Amino acid sequence: MTRPAPALPGRSPRRSLRAVLATLLALPFVVGPLVAPAGATTSVGSSATATGTDTMPVTVQISEVSPAVLRPGQDLVVRATVRNDGDTTIEHPRATVLLNRFRPSTRAELQAWTDLAPTAAAGRPTAQVTLTEPLAPGATAPVEVTVPAAAIGLLEYADSWGPRGLSLEIGDGGRRVGLQRTFLLWLTAEDVAQTRVSVLFPVVGPATSVTTTTEDESTATSDEDVPVDADATAPTVDESALESLTSPEGRLADLLAVTRGHPSVAWAVDPALLEEAEAGGPHARTWFDEVTTRTLPGRDVFALPWSDPDLAAAAHAGHADLVGVARDLSAATPDDTFGVTPRTDLLWAPPTGTDSSTAALAATLGVGTLVVGSDLLVPTDLRVTAGSRTSVDTSAGTQDVLVPDATLDALLTDPTSVEPGATTATTVQRVLAETAVATREDAANVQHLLLAPARDWDPDVPTATAVLDALESAPWLQATPVSTLIGSSDTGADRSPLPTTARTEQELSAAEVNALATARADAQAFASVSDDPTSLLTGVDESLVAPLAVAWRDDPAGRAALVQQAVAGTQERLAGLSIAPLSNTNVVSTHSDVRVVVRNDLATAATVTVELRPAKACLTADDSPTVTVAAGAQETVPVALTATANCEVRVDALLTTATGHVVSPTVEFTARVSPTIEGVGTVVVGILLAVGLVLGIVRTVRRGQSARRGARTEAEAIATGEVASVGVLGGGAPATGTTAAVRPAPTEEKR
Secondary structure (H helix, E strand, O other), X not given: OEEEOOOOOOOOOOOXXXXXXXXXXXOOOXXXXXXXXXXXXXXXXXXXXXXXXXXXXXXXXXXXXXXXXXXXXXXXXXXXXXXXXXXOOEOOEEEXXXXXXXXXXXXXXXXXXXXXXXXXXXXXXXXXXXXXXXXXXXXXXXXXXXXXXXXXXXXXXXXXXXXXEEEEEEEEOOEEEEEEEEEEEEOOOOOOOOEEEEEEEEEOOOOOEEEEEXXXXXXXXXXXXXXXXXXXXXXXXXXXXXXXXXXXXXXXXXXXXXXXXXXXXXXXXXXXXXHHHHOOOHHHHHHHHHHHHHHOOOOOEEEXXXXXXXXXXXXXXXXXXXXXXXXXXXXXXXXXXXXXXXXXXXXXXXXXXXXXXXXXXXXXXXXXXXXOOOOOOOEOOOOOOOOOXXXXXXXXXXXXXXXXXXXXXXXXXXXXXXXXXXXXXXXHHHHHHHHHHHHHHOOOOOOEEEEOOOXXXXXXXHXXXXXHHHXXXXXXXXEOOHXXXXXXXXXXXOEOOOOOOOOOOOOOOHHHHHHHHHHHHHHHHHHOOEOOXXXXXXXXXXXXXXXXXXXXHHOHHHHHHHHHHHHHHHHHHOOXXXXXXXXXXXXXXXXXXXXXXXXXXXOOOEEEEEEEEEXXXXXXXXXXXXXXXXXXXXXXXXXXXXXXXXXXXXXXXEEEOOOOOEXXXXXXXXXXXXOXXXXXXXXXXXXXXXXXXXXXXXXXXXXXXXXXXXXXXXXHHHHHOOXXXXXXXXXXXXXXXXXXXXXXXXXXXXX
16 A cells, blocks of 8 residues: 655746756766766655665566657656565665656657666656555555646746656665666657558468378279379368467467557568468367458468468578468468468578568569568667668669668567566557657658567567557557558658578578478379379478568478478379389380380379380381370270391480479380391392402403403404314314414404
């Protein structure tokens, strides 16, 4: 219990100009003058003396500053809970509200105020109460202090609106034993400039896995009946994990609770999560029903690529195509799954590893907007607030980027990282102070700010709800859909560039990404032979995209096993086309055929090319015939061969697509090539005939020459009187010395 004490004298807003100037000179809102030496006393009345160290025995938790935005003529009420964490009793506890009446002009000054040590000066006393009982060690007590409007002492000029430093001090006699700092928001005019603020929640679930489904043996009609989806891989999530996330205390249930009642909050949703929730357990189905029927309608909704792939991993491996596949899967998700027609022109970068290649990936895919973390593209001039929309130049062109406001993001998701010991009330006051200063920085050119928490944010529902309420109700703020921010222009603020390379160990390795991409390319090629390729590819893309999910960064070992499973499962599906075994054969003719039996065990017709590939040049295939084989049938295809020499050669028989991609196991056989006597004889006979022809001509010529030579010799003998002895038929040889009379041959004239 607290007992009101008389209000401390306040400052009149209409003091003389001299007094005001003196105050401005004496108490500027900077760190130095606010710091009081340890053990010094504050200047007014009953304010306590600071302790000699930064550690206070009493913890002060402000639970309410009412109203959050104070207007002239209103009383200020500060409520808190105090707890004695020390070892001694606080005998005479007293609570005092202190106010620094000077307006900070930069957001850095806001941080400087909250960073001050608890021993530092904390403002001028405005009102105090004395607790009715001593505060024993470990004891807690509620505190409520009302500051009358007359004691506020702030100027009421139209331009004097904005934040002021506010503190609640606990004293014990003449010393300070506890303190918490926050802000008062002073509003002197309703017609003030407005800063646009957008809020975007990423809504993703647990990592998507892959399960293997096999054919029920009872459906097979024979050993060769293999359905298209036999041994198919199908994506799924851990149902128990999803049930936990969508239960009343789960992260997804909390996101839903925070979003409820705030139509300006946009969602970027993984459609894989919605599909799994629709088919999940009771909590998941209840969550899905509320999301699709009451939450998403009427607000900006963006469909993330299916399974929320890791953009950085895909970019570093050079496989933007896999992210494109995930986007296609999202685009193909029925609108009924969302309850609305979502936009698909937004990508969300992973928490680490984002660099220039990640932005280039988004530009390559032609995605309008990339959301990055607030730790990237930091404004170089921190004295002014930069808008959240910017653009970066990449190797693939200019890419629009949304950069959340770092301080506002932290206040929404983890306020104690900004103000240690922050409560819901102090968080709201800090958000209002930050946005008020940002609005006042350049009233003629106010910025558009974005709050976009991380994927794994598990909101504190009361604090997050209070922050969103404040963003929607503050007079200097305008809650605006994210689509408006996307459609706005770049503010042109100078920012640090994206890192050139920022690989991280948590991301999927390039080798694993390449394995997934190769498996998909093989599946696409295999399906191209079918007259219904889609039926052969059902579930393939989902199973190969699933290991890319950002959620798998938390389980690298499980992800590696999933990659192997997805690749193996895809390869198992590339079956159903084959060549019947071929026996070894003798090729005994220069030209011959091999008859190849092509089998199609698929559920669709397939058009394939039959190729024979001899290992030696002594045998060649004259052509590669193309054949269409009906589902569950086989065709015999003759393939012409040409033998050019004797040899023994291994021949590979296989089926390919029109582009040469192999789609069947290779069948080997041996060909013993020995062209027949008929073939060789023809060549030999031809050669012999040619030789005989030449010899005949030569002989004929030689005979002609011998006859003429003989006639000429005989004539010469007669002319010289030398006559050869010629035997007489049936008689003996002429006697030696006798001369046979030879009648000369008749001349042409005598004939």
